[in-house]
Amino acid sequence: MALTAKSFTINFDQMTGLSNEKESVKRNLSDMKNMFYDVEALEEDIKNENDPQVYEYYDLDIPKTDGDIQFGSSIVSPGKVGNEYYMTKGHFHTVLETGEVYYCISGEGYMLMENPEGDWQIEKFIPGQAVYVPPRYAHRSINTGDQPLITFFAFRADAGHDYGTIETKGYRKLVVEIDNEPQVIDNPKWKQ
Ligand code: MN
Numbered sequence: 178m179a180l181t182a183k184s185f186t187i188n189f190d191q192m193t194g195l196s197n198e199k200e201s202v203k204r205n206l207s208d209m210k211n212m213f214y215d216v217e218a219l220e221e222d223i224k225n226e227n228d229p230q231v232y233e234y235y236d237l238d239i240p241k242t243d244g245d246i247q248f249g250s251s252i253v254s255p256g257k258v259g260n261e262y263y264m265t266k267g268h269f270h271t272v273l274e275t276g277e278v279y280y281c282i283s284g285e286g287y288m289l290m291e292n293p294e295g296d297w298q299i300e301k302f303i304p305g306q307a308v309y310v311p312p313r314y315a316h317r318s319i320n321t322g323d324q325p326l327i328t329f330f331a332f333r334a335d336a337g338h339d340y341g342t343i344e345t346k347g348y349r350k351l352v353v354e355i356d357n358e359p360q361v362i363d364n365p366k367w368k369q
Contacts, residue, residue, distance in 0.1 A: 250328065270332070281328050286322060
């Protein structure tokens with residue numbers, strides 16, 4: 178007999194994005210070496226700013242089946258390393274053919290996406306608007322504002338996360354501040 182799933186609820190605060198029912202996963206600057214292109218600025222910031230938190234998200238104990246949905250909030254702090262905005266590491270799904278939806282609760286920024294074939298896409302996060310990440314696209318949330326960027330995501334629970342490809346090769350494109358405006362540039366350190 179198949180296991181019977183249990184329904185449940187969990188809160189995510191509309192102001193902070195945080196849940197008081199579950200510990201978030203936290204990523205500090207020191208967890209993101211190789212992600213920001215200005216390595217010297219990153220090392221300086223780790224030292225001078227006491228290794229600040231860059232983002233946090235929730236990884237709920239959802240069964241990893243193709244019928245279950247993994248979901249939660251993601252909160253990216255405002256900030257920059259050099260002129261590159263704070264962002265998430267970004268990942269492909271291990272099951273590459275898996276899409277995802279992100280709903281922006283508050284803050285401002287971008288969802289930057291790229292597929293293994295080299296196509297890339299970018300969408301703006303606007304509170305009250307959802308961004309659809311199609312299958313095959315790595316995705317990274319970038320906070321270009323001065324408040325936390327809070328989004329809510331949901332995807333097929335067996336898709337898994339492939340962080341290694343991005344950690345090794347980097348992203349093709351970066352979002353940096355030039356003349357006080359966010360701009361997309363080629364990543365000078367991207368590896369074929
Ligand atoms: Mn994902």
